[in-house]
Amino acid sequence: MAVTAGSGRWPAVPPLPDPATDAVLACGLLPELAHAFGGPFHFLLPDAFDANLRALQNALTAAGVDGFVYYAKKANKAAVFVERAAAGGAGVDVASVGELREALGHGVRGEHLVVTGPAKVPVLLRLAVRHGALVAVDALDELDTVLALARALAPAGGPGPARILLRCRPPQQPHSRFGMTDAELGTALDRCVRAGDGVRTEGFSFHLSGYALQPRADLAAQLVDRCLQARAQGLEADRISIGGGLPVSYTDADSWRTFLTGQHRRHYHAGRTFRTGDFYPYHSPEAGAHALAALLATRPEGHDRPLAGLLADAGVTLLLEPGRALLDRAGATVFRVQGVKDRGDYLLLTVDGTSLSLSEQWFDSEFLPDPRLLPQDDRAPAGLYPASIGAATCLESDMLTWRKVGLTRRPRTGDLLVYPNTAGYQMDSNESPFHDLP
Template identity: 65%
Template structure:
């Protein structure tokens, strides 16, 4: 029996899929496309803000723009007064161009280009400084006002990370900020932590609160910390995920490709999104003493968050048209009008596991299960969107649509390329006004 891993049911997406709109878009756009649901972004942002309010914590949410290039989501940030996390001059320019104020930007990433530092400083953005060399470059910027900075901490539990300052360099950075006078406004600390575990984030956040108190002794402002992102998204039900991890093997994949459980994103998470933030705030740093939320309040420290994927949960999907079907022994190979570059999990030599939905071009065909993997339109043998043999309810035919669910977070465009001169899948913004018989759409700007 084939393993199945369907995404959680989504009534809004199901209404769109049965409205006939996707078929019209596929015909009109002449190829694969992504659709976006900005109202879901609004809902996710509100949930994070509610979690902060419930805990009595002063905090701000910054959308990690790298998770999706669409203008629609940055525009929602501007409308809602949320911040945006950028890591390049291009991202900074796009955020400003779509209405986000400079003081609502936080600039992250490793050694930043001179242009990025200069424009960020002039716009009043908050710059997460990653090294002493970068701090020196910041201190030599010619700006009419102090440059706002955070000092990024190297996580002691992840000493192999390339991000952040260790203890000695952090002490040196604090002294340089203290002696810089009005050239810099050192507002606090940040960290980049891999993984999705709650306790390590609470532990390191607690350490950063103590660092703020230490920095204030030197006369520095130090009134905020950023714990970055790393808020998981729950894509699939627990039972299906556990069964999949326990039973998946080479026979489930084209060419008997092998994966281990550690190769996959954790597509099921019992604590995800804003609930993960609640868990972090309720955790006790170091496993003892007051919860993190109380420590933040007592120290007068603001909490900054930089979620990307979690703000984009259920906020978009990817649609391809089936171009052809070939049979192999016991399964088939579909070819669609796109490539695996539009499902960026392949970048990590992994697989996007929530199963694509088949929308038949014409209803009423015989419903006989058909197992198939999904290949891209390029000439590369490794260009498979889905190596796994998916059990479709019927044999797909040319003209049918495949909808990959919940791809807005990192999947759509992180790795996109017009290889073979194939067009990049456009992004379509969809909403469904109350009282309207069907959804409406426009192309993302």
Template identity: 75%
Template sequence: MEVTPDVPREPTPASWPTLPARPDPATRQVVASGLAAELAYALGGPFHFLLPDAFTANLAAMQTALAEAGVEGFVCYAKKANKAAVFVERAAAGGAGIDVASAAELREALGHGVRGGHLMVTGPAKDPALLRLAVQHGTTVAVDALDELDQVVCLALTGRVRPARVLLRVLPPAEPHSRFGMNDSELTTALKRCLEAGDTVRMEGFSFHLSGYALQPRADLAAHLIDLCLAARSQGLPADRISLGGGLPVSYADAGAWRTFLHTQRPAHYHAGKTFRTGDFYPYHSPTAGAEALAALLAARPQNTARTLADLLADAGIRLILEPGRALLDRAGATVFRVQGAKERDGYRIVTVDGTSLSLSEQWFGSEYLPDPQLIPQDPAPAAGVFPASVGAATCLESDMLTWRKIPFPHPPRPGDLLLYPNTAGYQMDSNESRFHDLPLPPKVVVDRTDQPRPRWRLDRHFT
């Protein structure tokens, strides 16, 4: 179907909900310098660009929050949030560790400069090869089950290199159906086995995995883990640290924009009348996020105590381990697609780009990635107005939509134009990537010196 003439639509502001991303000078500079268009031409397909300076700044802010609260803490970057090597390199350079869940992730972390003692192995039912590497390199293992603890003890006895370092993962009382962690009875047995193992195992404390982004439940459960540590110490175990996992929120948009979006959006604003449950959307605004959320968590008063979490940690002499992923990657990259075609449908366009929603992962969790994509027109002076369009992928799947919502673009999207999805480094880029249709995976480009008129770039060194 041919596209009708570019006649601007002039609906009321509430007709086409928007969710502008928070301003990001580094991303703006990549576009303004012409680098995004140059990379699209050079690479011949969709690509991700990475902004490692943002990662470094986010890490430093979290470390500062720990220091200002008087808490001995250690940040482990959750590598699953993005496969790029540059973030592992920046973590190592910034004195951080890495949270890994596979032998390949562990090897890559070691290969990019992270010491074994600065690694944390998480995840359920870990592969024996992963456990063997962890024990050999002095990596802490968050033990999720009794049989896993037995495997670790056996590996430590066989290797006789060093004690196996373990945290015991606790099943959150508020999430009794979670598949992660051990209940009270299992923890009692695990502590007994750690004591029986003697010097073979160093039981360093406890950890948990908690869904959602609320801070108070994390503070409450952290206080419970402190009590568990004190009880374990009374039995003769070291128990000098706890891990809170991740879950620090990221704020993609300001409060007013998020509130307005949720109030105005409805099925008519989505291609094919697609519906989403509001509760399934990621909370794209948070009043406290990143390092500020960490500071608020440390200042929170756990249930049944008048003291802050920071005070409880300091008094008990307990080290706090954090495993943020998305929060360290806030504004650390974006994803660019090229428009391949556009057709008119019932007063809006369906735009097709040269990639798939497998490179923009939110859709594959029954949700939608809501921050507005930026249209970078090839035509320097296109018609101006309001041109709603949904964004589909270059596949034969009806459901393969990058954006179901009809985005009110200021110019008509046309073949050759670029669409930039902002702030995608945290999970969006590659957690579901696939070579479906034999399409190549979008490369990752590291962009340095965004404070200069002409940023410099290089390909990421991820081991493939």
């Protein structure tokens, strides 16, 4: 017997209201696009990017902090967000030759690029130095390559000294593969001093995993101290980069708390289990620009002033490299239901795409905000229809949603499923022509 309507409670992660997304879902265009494309697709809402960027910039201004925002391009491949970053007075964080060239080609000035990532290839470093981009140097051999490039380009009328930040390994994460140890930083500073006018050591950076504000504020304050020490050695050292790490809220606090306390293996296809720590924090009490404001108001350990005051007193510019926080509510992903199987107490759906279009599976996790069903026929039976969602591939593990999502109408072949708020790191990080699917 098919799953029947019911009034019982089912674990849910309802997305926060978003009028712009709702307007797209209500306009009737999505079924036409699904027919035209013949496969899954994403739609983008770049005005949300603009609003998020302005909010971050306003948070810096309100705190009295001199700052600059770089959009982390790895979070989404769409060129429109690079263009909106350039138009909005932001820079772009790139980590490959392709990303750097695309950013330049879409209007970002070279001096508004920051080049991150470990073990950068020489051609990337050459382009960065040639275009006056800021390079976050991750290792001593990388520093040597930058210094050599600066020397080689100087006689040819290069753009000026190579611009660098020295990336520090976070003391809180001693096993991080990013950044240099204290001893390596000491060596790097000595080499920068000896390089003279060939390099402009603008400051320090770090890559810190996680979303807690206190550790990020503590490490930022340590970098401010490093800037003051570097100035004593004759280096410029007037800025620090704290990377990204600004959380985004996808759902409300009560729903998230209820989900975490109530989730059980029976709520997942094949009894799949996830630990609470496996999930992105889909609710945060401080998110986006509010998280930045809270960070700047945080008092670092050992200091009696908030981070904003430390930055202002030291004359240090704060650099940010957010991705997800700029892309909050900036797009969604649409799949068509290809098949529906009755599995007794839930339905097993197959859609016309793969989990490569929901990249949270890459982290052995699950993208949890509830997808919304757009039925072809509004007369479809209403009620509670738990359903897990699989991909149109021959892999048992290729599940877009292991969780049995409580859909409010019975899904049928041809209906659409819309996953909300996927622009940040979800929709295209891992897409490929696997199976020659569209």
